Amino acid sequence: MIDTELKKKLNIAVIGGGGREHAIIRAIKMSPLAGKIYALPGNGGISESAECVPVSATDLDGIVKFCTENPVDFAAVIPDDPLAMGLVDLLEEKGIPCFGPRKNAAIIESSKAFSKELMKKYGIPTASYETFTELEPALRCVREHALPVVIKADGLALGKGVIIAETAKEAEAAVRAMMVDEKFGKSGKTVVIEEFLTGPEVSVLAFTDGKTIVPMPASMDHKRALDGDAGLNTGGMGVIAPNPFYTKELAERTMNEIILPTVDAMNKENRTFRGCLYFGLMMTPDGPKVIEYNCRFGDPETQAVLPLLKSDFVKIMLATRSGTLADCEVRFSDEASCCLILASGGYPEKYEKGKPIEFDDMPKDILVFHAGTKKTDAGLVTSGGRVLGLTALGNDLEEAVSAAYEAAEHVEFEKMYYRNDIGARALAAIK
Numbered sequence: 001m002i003d004t005e006l007k008k009k010l011n012i013a014v015i016g017g018g019g020r021e022h023a024i025i026r027a028i029k030m031s032p033l034a035g036k037i038y039a040l041p042g043n044g045g046i047s048e049s050a051e052c053v054p055v056s057a058t059d060l061d062g063i064v065k066f067c068t069e070n071p072v073d074f075a076a077v078i079p080d081d082p083l084a085m086g087l088v089d090l091l092e093e094k095g096i097p098c099f100g101p102r103k104n105a106a107i108i109e110s111s112k113a114f115s116k117e118l119m120k121k122y123g124i125p126t127a128s129y130e131t132f133t134e135l136e137p138a139l140r141c142v143r144e145h146a147l148p149v150v151i152k153a154d155g156l157a158l159g160k161g162v163i164i165a166e167t168a169k170e171a172e173a174a175v176r177a178m179m180v181d182e183k184f185g186k187s188g189k190t191v192v193i194e195e196f197l198t199g200p201e202v203s204v205l206a207f208t209d210g211k212t213i214v215p216m217p218a219s220m221d222h223k224r225a226l227d228g229d230a231g232l233n234t235g236g237m238g239v240i241a242p243n244p245f246y247t248k249e250l251a252e253r254t255m256n257e258i259i260l261p262t263v264d265a266m267n268k269e270n271r272t273f274r275g276c277l278y279f280g281l282m283m284t285p286d287g288p289k290v291i292e293y294n295c296r297f298g299d300p301e302t303q304a305v306l307p308l309l310k311s312d313f314v315k316i317m318l319a320t321r322s323g324t325l326a327d328c329e330v331r332f333s334d335e336a337s338c339c340l341i342l343a344s345g346g347y348p349e350k351y352e353k354g355k356p357i358e359f360d361d362m363p364k365d366i367l368v369f370h371a372g373t374k375k376t377d378a379g380l381v382t383s384g385g386r387v388l389g390l391t392a393l394g395n396d397l398e399e400a401v402s403a404a405y406e407a408a409e410h411v412e413f414e415k416m417y418y419r420n421d422i423g424a425r426a427l428a429a430i431k
């Protein structure tokens with residue numbers, strides 16, 4: 001199937017509509033194999049380079065209907081929700097090959113109880129933990145636990161279902177909020193209580209076809225809303241790559257102790273993972289440990305990492321599907337990259353939408369990835385918490401970071417805010 005398709009251009013449907021999908025569509029467009037590109041639903045920036053179709057990423061019936069009624073040759077399913085809901089299975093049943101894991105493999109992200117059990121069973125290093133479905137034993141556990149203690153809702157909670165409690169009282173309140181008040185919905189009915197780890201965080205995205213796994217340059221997300229890692233957890237406020245804390249030795253150890261064993265473990269469980277597997281890691285004093293797995297590209301990691309790809313992204317996606325990744329060229333530039341997120345005042349809590357976005361003289365080499373934007377008759381306006389990601393490449397990290405900050409001077413919208421210290425810790429580590 002794939003071989004003959006390689007001879008013609010492919011019409012590709014990209015599911016999702018954030019900054020990450022904008023970066024993915026840019027990479028697709030650079031491939032000579034790319035035909036028409038559809039984005040479901042896309043956003044204001046994506047509409048410049050793809051046909052945006054107003055179908056939400058979780059409207060599985062709508063997506064299958066669109067892809068079967070239009071000349072779609074291949075679908076790239078990017079966000080966690082449709083992957084967890086089994087969109088890849090549905091599309092492939094209809095004969096549309098996909099980039100992304102099937103539902104039985106996407107569980108590596110959608111259930112923390114599953115992923116923790118997997119790591120325990122296969123000896124993959126992670127924080128020690130216990131899983132609870134009943135309130136009283138969970139409360140007993142946190143009362144006796146060393147502090148701080150980490151409490152996680154089992155299911156998908158947009159990166160917000162993790163509470164690090166400094167006191168037993170805070171820990172009890174967190175358990176009650178998840179299990180009794182269902183603050184994170186049904187995803188909090190099962191909670192995971194785990195040991196608090198320390199050390200620099202590293203994100204590794206990796207292409208895999210279930211046999212071969214090819215890591216991309218490691219990156220560092222900045223998850224908290226405010227400078228100095230203060231404020232609430234967000235989806236991510238900025239990323240730098242490569243991550244200087246991920247030394248050659250640590251990368252080798254991580255490959256042998258975490259990355260390869262994870263792919264093997266999923267095969268042994270008959271849950272072969274194909275697509276992009278995301279390793280959220282912590283470089284602890286005892287070596288690399290897994291904080292979380294995601295079954296997809298990270299956002300905003302993708303906006304920093306994918307622009308470094310030198311090889312044909314469409315070919316790579318096809319190879320993850322056909323099991324030929326070993327024969328596919330996957331090469332990255334040795335430049336550095338920084339993606340700075342421009343957010344709406346108030347994010348990740350309440351924020352206003354519909355604010356006009358003004359650009360003036362944006363330097364040409366800056367990649368402007370739209371996350372929460374909308375095109376209206378009056379022009380481009382904000383439509384989300386994270387509005388834009390500005391990615392700059394440089395010969396080294398310092399160049400990339402300063403170019404991204406310089407670029408931010410060329411954008412304006414009411415109540416725009418961004419962190420002032422993206423990359424600061426990484427730069428300090430290099431010096």
Ligand code: AMP
Nearest residue numbers: 127150159162194195196197280291292
């Ligand atoms: P997660 O959604 O699992 O990625 O967690 C969100 C953030 O919480 C992570 O990026 C870490 O900064 C922090 N975190 C999660 N688990 C732990 C842990 N066991 N120890 C320390 N920090 C953690």
Ligand code: GLY
Nearest residue numbers: 221236298299300
């Ligand atoms: N940036 C973290 C994530 O995509 O989950």
